[in-house]
Amino acid sequence: MALGTLYGVGVGPGDPELLTLKALRILREADVVAVPDKGDGEGTAMNIVKDYIQGKTVLRCVTPMVRDKERLAAAYDRIAEDLCAQLAQGRTVAFITLGDPTVYSTYVYVHQRVLERGFEAVLVPGVPSFCAVAARLNMSLCEHSERLLIVPASHRDVEDCLKVDANLVFMKAGREIGALRDKLEAHGLLSRASMVSRCGMEGEEVFPRFGDMEREAGYFSVVVVKRGG
Numbered sequence: 001m002a003l004g005t006l007y008g009v010g011v012g013p014g015d016p017e018l019l020t021l022k023a024l025r026i027l028r029e030a031d032v033v034a035v036p037d038k039g040d041g042e043g044t045a046m047n048i049v050k051d052y053i054q055g056k057t058v059l060r061c062v063t064p065m066v067r068d069k070e071r072l073a074a075a076y077d078r079i080a081e082d083l084c085a086q087l088a089q090g091r092t093v094a095f096i097t098l099g100d101p102t103v104y105s106t107y108v109y110v111h112q113r114v115l116e117r118g119f120e121a122v123l124v125p126g127v128p129s130f131c132a133v134a135a136r137l138n139m140s141l142c143e144h145s146e147r148l149l150i151v152p153a154s155h156r157d158v159e160d161c162l163k164v165d166a167n168l169v170f171m172k173a174g175r176e177i178g179a180l181r182d183k184l185e186a187h188g189l190l191s192r193a194s195m196v197s198r199c200g201m202e203g204e205e206v207f208p209r210f211g212d213m214e215r216e217a218g219y220f221s222v223v224v225v226k227r228g229g
Helices: 023-029 042-053 069-088 107-116 129-136 174-186
Strands: 007-010 032-037 057-063 094-098 120-124 148-152 167-171 193-197 205-207 220-224
Touching: 007 023, 007 069, 007 107, 023 042, 032 069, 032 107, 042 107, 042 174, 057 069, 057 167, 069 107, 069 220, 094 107, 107 120, 129 167, 148 205, 174 220
Parallel strands: 007 094, 007 120, 032 057, 032 094, 148 167
Antiparallel strands: 167 220, 193 205, 193 220
């Protein structure tokens, strides 16, 4: 029996119309759709593709929202074993992931483990959230020779990034939004910052001037800083 193939499918930031034609084809052809389950009940990636996977076998993959490396590694190992069991039976599996699977995606850790076990795994790019956010703000991310720095704002101090001569994108900024705002103001960058929360999803909020936001923001918040204006 031929082994199945795993596809890590980027489904974009939230708007189902931003699914690529390739992603849509793979979802329709897949025998199994693997869905990340972080235990929050939201199922954001699932909501994007739900109209295209009716009748498909759905494999829920529990990935706890923690930073404990041992717990995360154990979760990725379990998911990889479950996926490989499907692949060993010749089934094609599409693992859906928000945005693009190569940009701060949980999926890539599973992808690596499946490859190590001798199975075929393929990455399918999707529209990353920061590109959708820039489009929603009706601005470019970088022009001419400008550089662009992508920062996971929720994971570590960003002070060093503010000193880099580049336009800045702060992803997943929700929990650190207050501290980020204070640091941007201290560096004279607050007036050059914009933010979109839940881009393309229900409850989307757009702040062309990040400084106008007066409360906390959710996990799916992206802040863009244009040094050139």
